[in-house]
Amino acid sequence: MASTSLVDFCRAEIAGLKESRTYKTERVLEGPTGARVRVDGRDVLMLTSNNYLGFANHPRIVDAARGALGRWGNGLGSVRFICGTQQLHKDLEAAISRFFGAEDTILYMSCWNANEGLFQPLLAEEDALLTDGLNHASIIDGVRLCKAKRFITPHGDLAGVEKALQEAQACRRRLMITDGIFSMEGELGPLRELADLAEKYDTTLVVDDSHATGVLGRTGRGSAEELGVMDRIPVFTSTLGKAMGSAAGGFTTGPAPLVDLLRQRSRTSLFTNSLPPAVAAASLEAFRMLMEDPSPALKVQSNALYFRRRMKEAGFTIPAGIHPIVPVIVGDTAKALAMSAALFEKGVYVSGFGFPVVPQGHARLRCQISAVHTEADLEEAVSAFVAVGKKFGVV
Ligand SMILES: Cc1ncc(COP(=O)(O)O)c(C=O)c1O
Structure with missing residues (x-):
């Protein structure tokens, strides 16, 4: 039985979350995701999903998953290195390597796992790990698991990055990681400038491109292609859970020896099951x-x-940018949450985010656009925003 004091602690924490309006509730979808979803018995316009390419329920993707279930079964009951690798996993890794122009790729159950399992095998106390203060939570947790000297630089502070790199010259090896797209802002990381600094200070640059793989660039290669620096980023991590199938999975792609060492030592690959075949086949497709x-x-x-x-x-x-994450800044947290509820009543499903997820006074509705939205869908969303925005004094 759980101790009463622990249960009381949980109850008090939950009450605090509700009071600060940071308690999260889940809406339950009654079918697959797409341009529209069915919730509470009605269809609403989906403006808050990472299904950027509309592949989540694309017939070719669903067929690939269904076919894999028949051919490869539901799962392997094992981690990769014991008996959890099928040709499907090798084919997906090869496809990802080809897509990024990299030597090799290792799959994970999620990009969370890819990030969490990246640093500890590569860096020790003598080394340096540089990370932007706004990087994703999975990077923050991965950094915490690594004993390297940490340099956490304020978001976007390139002078601060250079200063940290100068200090880190005393360390044996240096690795620097940034989000390709910062997900609350839809903002591109300064990859060109970071690549310049990485080259100047003999540092390996890693880009977590979870929100840009399949989304940005002339051929969907991501933020580095968008910024013309694809050949200057040696290592990428990314997710299969957003544009590239929308189910689950993640990967690290880069130089063969680095990926090989991750296969030997990355704990979030070694000690957890391999990606389910249906999920791997869908992302391969x-x-x-x-x-x-x-x-x-x-x-x-x-x-x-x-x-x-x-x-x-x-x-x-709307902050300047090009990404399908489109933050609509409304200022106050209560207003963002109330507008999200009002938009839902008008048939538009969009999430509100406030403090502490974003800085005080910068609460927002975070819209996410998909390839499956039509111009009529987008106009419908704009009209609903205008009606709700007027009611709340935002426009
Ligand atoms: C930048 C970034 N990295 C990693 C992740 C985690 O991805 P996954 O869902 O595959 O664990 C996310 C998901 O939101 C993300 O935005």
């Missing part, structure tokens, strides 16, 4: 589809630009 035809990436990019322009014309405050 996603990479094949995008390599055959990058038009879904181009479509989500043009949809994002269209929505950004129309929302600005309507008078909303």
